[in-house]
Amino acid sequence: MLSSNTTAANAVEFHSVTRQFGDSTHPVTALADVSFAIPRGSVFGVLGESGAGKSTLLRMMNGLDHPTEGRVLVGGTDLATLTQKQLNRMRHKIGVVFQAFNLVGNLTVTQNVALPLKLQKLKDPQKVEDMINFVGLGHRAGHYPAQLSGGEKQRVAIARALVTSPLLLLCDEPTSALDTHTTGEILDLLRSTRDRFGTTIVLVTHELDAVKAICDQAAIFETGHLKDIVSVNASHAESSQTYLDHVRTVLGE
Ligand SMILES: Nc1ncnc2c1ncn2[C@@H]1O[C@H](COP(=O)(O)OP(=O)(O)OP(=O)(O)O)[C@@H](O)[C@H]1O
Structure with a gap:
């Protein structure tokens, strides 16, 4: 299990994974014979139209969906070998961040961040406070989501995902709803998360800039096929540049 087998070299492994939907007359192949591994502590991009x-x-890494063929290993454990209870426990060690933030509107920042612990009948006010400070929102702890900017909402979502000390953080288009400057700040925060806590991060995105800014490797998918895995050699300092610098870089000045 992810929490117990912390020595596995790879946080995630896909072995010849195929996932088909539909029936035999109208099959839809969402993934076709996909194999790859994500080293622990790395930031791994997933690109595709x-x-x-x-x-x-992502749903397979989170145990929410299962291969039609092949195996998915998380933290060295084949998810197919787990009981539902074990799978649920493992999922507590996987954080998820979404494009739309998915905060609870009538809860404060503190209450939103404490939610994953509450769902496990746990309490750890110090950890909640630490995570809110880590994402730079100590001054907003009593605010409600409607009082926050998009970037601040995503910071809350990241703090909430980190409060259970996940070994794996799945980010589904986390910056797609944000402007360029805020995107840079959120990517910096994700990189700090990896550096500070050693969290393995999977970043699903269609934004090449985001992959270039923080990923170690990126897998490129086309209609269910893994076309390539590239090592990202970008200078990771680039994402810290100012908005003006970024515009100049993109416009080729
Ligand atoms: N539950 C399902 N039932 C039937 N087909 C599905 C189901 N889930 C996904 N698919 C199909 O599998 C393929 C891959 O879908 P998936 O949502 O994984 O792609 P995606 O890369 O995440 O796309 P997007 O960026 O639009 O979210 C698509 O053709 C989709 O229609």
């Missing part, structure tokens, strides 16, 4: 299979891939 709409329908490439990215969401299906």
Whole structure:
């Protein structure tokens, strides 16, 4: 299990994974014979156009969906060997961050961040406070989501995902709803998360800039097929540049 087998070299392994939907007359192949590994402590990008299979891939890492063929290992454990109870426990060690933030509107920042602990009947006010401070929102702890900017909402979502000390953080288009400057700040925060806590991060995105800014490797998918895995050699300092610098870089000045 992810929490017990902390020595596995790879946080995630896909072995010849195929996922088909539909019936035999109208099959839809979301993933076709996909194999790859994500080293522990790395930031791994998943790139692909709409329908490439990215969401299906994330759902499998989270144990919410299962291969039609092949095996998915998380923290060295084949998810197919787990009982539902074990799977639920493992999922507590996987954080998820979404494009739409998915905060609870009538809860404060502190209450939102404490939610995953509450769902496990746990309490750890110090950890909640630490995570809120880590994402730079100590001054907003009593605010409600409607009082926050998009970037601040995503910071809350990241603090909430980190409060259970996940070994794996799955980020599904986490910056797609944000402007360029705020995107840079959120990517910096994700990189700090990896550096500070050693969290393995999977970043699903269609934004090449985001992959270039923080990923060690990126897998490129096309209609369910893994086309390539590239090592990202970008200078990771680039994401810390100012908005103006970024505009100049992109516009080629
Ligand atoms: N529950 C399902 N039932 C039937 N087909 C599905 C189901 N889930 C996904 N698919 C199909 O599998 C393929 C991959 O879908 P998936 O959502 O994983 O792609 P994606 O890369 O995440 O796309 P997007 O960027 O639009 O979210 C698509 O053709 C999709 O229609």
